[in-house]
Amino acid sequence: MMDERYLRAVRDTLVKHQQWLLRDPAGQGRRADLSFFDLTGLGLSRINLSGAKLTGACLARARLMGTVLTRADLYGADLSRADLSGAQLQNTDLRGARVDGAQLAKANLSGADLRRGMMIEAGDRRGGGNADGSTTFVGCSMAEAILTDSRLAQCDFSGSNMAGVDFSGADLSGAILIGADLTxxxxRRAVLDGVLMCGARLNDELRTALERKGIDVDGTGMTTTAARMADMLSDHQRWVDKDGKTGARIELQRVDLRGYSFANQLMCGAVMRFCGLRGADFSGAKLAMADLSYCDLRDADFTSADLSGCNLEGANLTGAKLWRARLRGVDLTGDGTRLWPTNLTNARLAGADLRDASLAGALLIGTDLTGIKTSLMTLKGADLSKAAGRQRVAVPA
Known part of the structure; x- marks a missing residue:
């Protein structure tokens, strides 16, 4: 917890910055330099931080609604789960920043730099951003944000809500938009070379425009491991059977396995994130505690599969078959006092078949349940208070 002296130093820096911006009184102000400061959870809404130096700063969960950060230096900063709704980030340097889970609805990032940026550690100074230099906006809420003329090459927007975002003139070369909502x-005029859009939600007009440009929105640039998947499954089964002492756990990201059959396979604890798995067959598969977050699972078959405790956050399960699938939590203690729930947060289940499956105990925050097929047990005991589209859930058969 920040002590009073630390907070006073931050406050004095902000006051000096306002004087620097206004040049009032003349010569008394100074540009704010809060590089590498821990500003976790601070309320900084609607403050003018234009041109401030925040290199490597930790602003996780900070409240920055309407804050002016134009031309600010946020290189290698941590803005994860921060609220930047309506913030002004024009021409801001966000290279190497971690912005995962942040709120950026109607934020203006025109001309901002979101390319890779490696932070070199010096002594005790360590950047709050991504150690590998990547810039990540995974799972962000960015509806109607402005990203015109911004530099977004290789930036990761997987699973983000980017409905109505203006990318006009932006460079999206190699950007990752897996599972993003782009309705x-x-x-217009955006550079889209090598962009990954597997499982992204697109309206017909945008899909047509992208396909005319030769972009494969279901698997552009994704690697395939289908040829060696059988060996990986065999190694994973040994890993499960021998409690990790032998074999090898399946750990995959951004691979193209559309239509692959995993039927009846033992895949407990497998990690397959951001993968293209449209139409894959998981019927009867054991996927307890597996991680399939942000995967494209449209039309996948999970009939009678065990998805207990599975992480399906941000996954696109539109039209998937989940008939008789097991979605209950995993008992971590053996006495029922601690359950690890199946995570369907922000997943899209529109039109999915959930007959004879139960959503009781599953995390359904922001989950799209529009038009799902249900039976009497499907929604019984389920917490639908934060789910989306439930007003159009099909009447139980």
């Missing part, structure tokens, strides 16, 4: 997005 109503504008991409």
């Amino acid at each position: 109503g997005a504008v991409m």
Whole structure:
């Protein structure tokens, strides 16, 4: 917890910055330099931090609604789960920043730099961003944000809500938009070389425009491991059977396995994130505690599969078959006092078949349940208070 002296130093720095911006009184102000400061959870809404130096700063969970950060230096900063709704980030340096889970609805990032940026550690100074230099906006809420003329090469927007975002003139070369909601997005004059859009939600107009440019929105640039998947499954089964002492756990990201059959396979604890798995067959598979977050699972078959405790956050399960699938929590203690729930946060289940499956105990925050097929047990005991689209859930058969 920050002590009073630390907070006073931050406050004095902010006051000096306002004087520097206004040049009042003349010569008394000074540009704010809060590089590598821990500003976790601070309330900084609607403050003018234009041009401030925040290199490597930790602003996780900070409240920055409407804050002016134009031309600020946020290189290698941590803004994860921060609220930047309506913030002004024009021409801001966000290279190497971690912004995962942040709120950026209607934020203006025109001309901002979101490319890779490696932070070199010096002594005790360690950047709050991504150690590998990547810039990540995974799982962000960015509806109607402005990203015109911004530099977004290789930036990761997986699973983000980017409905209505304006990408006009932006450089999206190699950007990762896996599972992102791009309905109503504008991409006029945008550079899209090597962009990954597997499982992204697109309106018909945008899909047509992208396909005319030769972009494979279901698997552009994704590697395939289908040829060696059988060996990986065999190694994973040994890993499960021998409690990790032998074999090798399946750990995959951004691979193309569309239509692959995993039927009846033992895949407990497998990690397959951001993968293209449209139409894959998982019927009868054991996927307890597996991680399939942000995967494209449209039309996948999970009939009678065990998805207990599985992480399906941000996954696109539109039209998937989950008939008789097991979605209950995993008992971690053996006495029922601690359950690890199946995570369907922000997943899209529109039109999915959930007959004879139960959503009781599953995390359904922001989950799209529009038009799902249900039976009497499907929604019984389920917490639908934060789910989306439930007003159009099909009447139980």
